[in-house]
Amino acid sequence: MIKVGLTGGIGAGKSTVARTFVEQGAYLVDSDAIAREVVAPGSAGLAALVEAFGPEILDDHGALDRAALAARAFTDAQSTQKLNAVTHPLIGARTAELFAAAPDDAIILHDVPLLVENGMAPLYDAVVVVHTDADVRLDRLVQHRGMDREDARQRIDKQATDEQRREVADIWLVNHGSPEELAAEALRVWNEELIPLRDKKSGA
Numbered sequence: 001m002i003k004v005g006l007t008g009g010i011g012a013g014k015s016t017v018a019r020t021f022v023e024q025g026a027y028l029v030d031s032d033a034i035a036r037e038v039v040a041p042g043s044a045g046l047a048a049l050v051e052a053f054g055p056e057i058l059d060d061h062g063a064l065d066r067a068a069l070a071a072r073a074f075t076d077a078q079s080t081q082k083l084n085a086v087t088h089p090l091i092g093a094r095t096a097e098l099f100a101a102a103p104d105d106a107i108i109l110h111d112v113p114l115l116v117e118n119g120m121a122p123l124y125d126a127v128v129v130v131h132t133d134a135d136v137r138l139d140r141l142v143q144h145r146g147m148d149r150e151d152a153r154q155r156i157d158k159q160a161t162d163e164q165r166r167e168v169a170d171i172w173l174v175n176h177g178s179p180e181e182l183a184a185e186a187l188r189v190w191n192e193e194l195i196p197l198r199d200k201k202s203g204a
């Protein structure tokens with residue numbers, strides 16, 4: 001088994017790389033998905049968020065209004081810290097359960113936006129960073145995902161810098177071309193770097 005950490009700033013293109021690795025058989029542990037799970041309606045996580053940010057972060061059905069929370073949580077560093085203090089321990093506990101369930105010969109792919117921010121690089125056999133210049137990311141998030149530019153910009157401000165990510169990267173993928181080019185490069189990394197790393201570790 002090997003553990004591969006996949007990271008990059010918001011909108012860098014992690015999803016394309018994760019999809020390629022999963023198609024090849026990676027065991028995916030997706031932090032954004034876990035982050036949603038731990039604040040599902042009725043959860044202790046959601047109750048803790050309401051305690052921290054107020055009932056205005058709930059929609060009419062009592063579920064989390066994600067945009068309302070984002071509008072409160074990313075405005076200043078203290079609010080982001082408050083968000084992280086509630087969610088990150090819950091995400092960490094669920095992540096550990098999913099890692100423990102992986103098969104012995106797995107290539108575990110941990111898709112984790114805040115890998116660098118949370119000092120997690122030493123946990124992995126390899127860290128893959130997807131890099132895209134911030135202005136390109138902002139344009140893509142607004143055009144393709146309908147995201148509010150200011151929201152995206154505020155999140156970028158709360159995340160690691162490109163230099164910090166470069167320092168921990170074992171594999172650096174640049175996503176300035178087409179998604180197909182990125183997927184092809186990810187496939188090369190899978191075949192030429194990750195499979196040999198897993199086989200070396202398992203003594204094959």
Ligand SMILES: CC(C)(COP(=O)(O)OP(=O)(O)OC[C@H]1O[C@@H](n2cnc3c(N)ncnc32)[C@H](O)[C@@H]1O)[C@@H](O)C(=O)NCCC(=O)NCCS
Nearest residue numbers: 009010031032035066069070073084087113114155158159
């Ligand atoms: C505030 C929330 C509800 C906003 O939801 P929304 O649907 O708009 O965004 P989503 O969760 O899909 O995240 C999109 C991207 O935003 C960025 N982002 C999310 N949370 C954070 C954070 N705490 N700090 C910096 N960037 C963040 C990441 O790049 C992430 O990939 C949500 O992001 C959240 O619960 N965040 C706290 C949990 C967390 O830290 N998640 C990041 C992965 S561990």
Ligand SMILES: Nc1ncnc2c1ncn2[C@@H]1O[C@H](COP(=O)(O)OP(=O)(O)OP(=O)(O)O)[C@@H](O)[C@H]1O
Nearest residue numbers: 009010011012013014015016140144145177178179
């Ligand atoms: N090479 C590309 N050319 C054009 N658009 C792209 C490219 N790569 C990604 N995108 C678009 O940019 C947006 C962000 O990409 P993606 O969702 O893969 O990023 P991510 O790193 O997973 O982001 P997040 O951290 O927000 O989860 C998406 O709407 C995607 O369709």
